[in-house]
Amino acid sequence: MTSLAKLLEAALFAAPRPLALDALATLDPDASPAAVSAAVDELREHYDVDGHGVELVEQGGGWQILTRAEYAEVIERAQVAVRPQRLSAAALETLAIIAYRQPIGRAEIEEIRGVAVGSVLKSLHERGLIDIVGRSEGIGRPLLYGTTGQFLEQFALRHLEELPRADELAIALRGAGSAVLAE
Amino acid sequence: MIASPFRTADADGATFVVELSQFTGPLDLLLSLIRDEQVDIYDIPIARIAEQFLARIGSLALDEAADYLEMAARLLRIKAQMLLPRADGEESWEDPRAELVRRLLEYQQMREVVDLLEHLGEERRHQFNRRWVPQAADIVPISAPLALTLTDLLAAVDRVLRTTKEPMTHDVLPRALDVAGAMTTIRVLLTRRRNARWSDLIGQDAEPWQVLSVLLALLEMAKLGELRIAQSRPFGSVEICRDVVSEAA
Numbered sequence: 001m002t003s004l005a006k007l008l009e010a011a012l013f014a015a016p017r018p019l020a021l022d023a024l025a026t027l028d029p030d031a032s033p034a035a036v037s038a039a040v041d042e043l044r045e046h047y048d049v050d051g052h053g054v055e056l057v058e059q060g061g062g063w064q065i066l067t068r069a070e071y072a073e074v075i076e077r078a079q080v081a082v083r084p085q086r087l088s089a090a091a092l093e094t095l096a097i098i099a100y101r102q103p104i105g106r107a108e109i110e111e112i113r114g115v116a117v118g119s120v121l122k123s124l125h126e127r128g129l130i131d132i133v134g135r136s137e138g139i140g141r142p143l144l145y146g147t148t149g150q151f152l153e154q155f156a157l158r159h160l161e162e163l164p165r166a167d168e169l170a171i172a173l174r175g176a177g178s179a180v181l182a183e
Numbered sequence: 184m185i186a187s188p189f190r191t192a193d194a195d196g197a198t199f200v201v202e203l204s205q206f207t208g209p210l211d212l213l214l215s216l217i218r219d220e221q222v223d224i225y226d227i228p229i230a231r232i233a234e235q236f237l238a239r240i241g242s243l244a245l246d247e248a249a250d251y252l253e254m255a256a257r258l259l260r261i262k263a264q265m266l267l268p269r270a271d272g273e274e275s276w277e278d279p280r281a282e283l284v285r286r287l288l289e290y291q292q293m294r295e296v297v298d299l300l301e302h303l304g305e306e307r308r309h310q311f312n313r314r315w316v317p318q319a320a321d322i323v324p325i326s327a328p329l330a331l332t333l334t335d336l337l338a339a340v341d342r343v344l345r346t347t348k349e350p351m352t353h354d355v356l357p358r359a360l361d362v363a364g365a366m367t368t369i370r371v372l373l374t375r376r377r378n379a380r381w382s383d384l385i386g387q388d389a390e391p392w393q394v395l396s397v398l399l400a401l402l403e404m405a406k407l408g409e410l411r412i413a414q415s416r417p418f419g420s421v422e423i424c425r426d427v428v429s430e431a432a
Contacts, residue, residue, distance in 0.1 A: 057310070065313060096294075114208040116250065155300055155304050155307060169292045
């Protein structure tokens with residue numbers, strides 16, 4: 001490996017969160033963005049080709065060293081690390097709405113889901129998946145929620161744009177008898 | 184500032200939570216009915232669906248949950264509106280189901296995202312980063328290693344020691360008992376008189392070590408048979424006399 005790739009490896013190992021390319025570039029002022037990018041590729045290939053237990057993954061707005069999925073069971077059984085709890089269906093629904101409609105207020109979420117979401121918002125916030133991103137100009141200036149970097153990280157997304165666009169969804173429903181929808 | 188709005192959300196814990204039900208809400212239940220009945224979402228037979236909706240929330244004991252009741256009321260209202268007579272070909276007629284359809288479609292779209300997120304999240308769950316920490320609301324700042332020299336540390340220890348109270352120390356002086364000396368004194372006394380009392384052997388202002396020496400000397404001499412110790416009555420004064428028997432022997 002090149003010395004730059006080794007330096008990046010050390011930094012990625014030490015970092016608690018994914019590191020973006022520009023953050024990696026600050027490690028070596030002499031390295032060009034292209035060189036940093038090439039070094040990241042080199043490190044990723046090094047892990048892939050030489051057969052390592054970890055891999056370099058781009059997600060959550062940066063690069064991160066992760067253990068390979070095939071070892072998850074064994075690692076958890078030995079109580080070395082614990083997999084995060086799965087989200088409930090209610091939490092996932094709320095999160096999906098926030099991801100697509102952010103910034104969004106509680107009333108709008110409840111309108112879409114048809115149920116009260118107060119406690120779900122609280123638990124999503126506690127898990128660091130959503131945060132308050134502002135206040136609406138509407139009556140009472142309700143709080144507006146948005147997703148966090150932790151959300152991207154926990155769903156292995158590079159950025160929000162990686163989610164399919166709203167008009168790409170519900171393919172089966174689109175175009176079918178939209179007369180009643182005409183407003 | 185950020186935590187406070189969520190604290191008020193605790194009050195919502197009092198509302199009916201249907202987390203354990205197989206449905207996440209009335210729209211979820213409604214969609215499942217529409218799927219089960221295989222009806223066109225754009226042309227919902229509202230009377231039939233409303234009836235089934237009521238039956239289902241009754242059997243699932245959800246009919247006390249406000250969210251489900253509200254939807255039931257909505258369905259019945261749409262059903263009533265559908266029954267109102269209308270002129271054929273009336274342009275301005277608006278399908279009372281339109282709003283419900285819009286919400287159902289929106290909800291269904293969101294459920295697609297849920298499926299996607301569930302899939303992505305499940306894959307990601309199997310990969311650990313270097314140290315996975317359960318996500319807490321408050322991120323505790325990483326504690327940096329101590330920046331401290333040995334001199335700083337010693338100076339701190341010195342400061343602590345200076346401020347603490349002067350320790351109390353006792354000097355324990357070894358003071359040997361003079362048993363042999365006391366025995367000599369007693370012998371001398373008993374050669375001059377036959378009997379003696381404890382108070383004759385011990386002066387008024389005898390120190391503890393002297394008292395102890397005399398006591399041990401008496402016991403020792405009694406053991407050796409040089410004298411006898413007698414007490415005529417309980418707590419009476421102790422008489423010490425030469426042992427005539429041993430003397431004779």
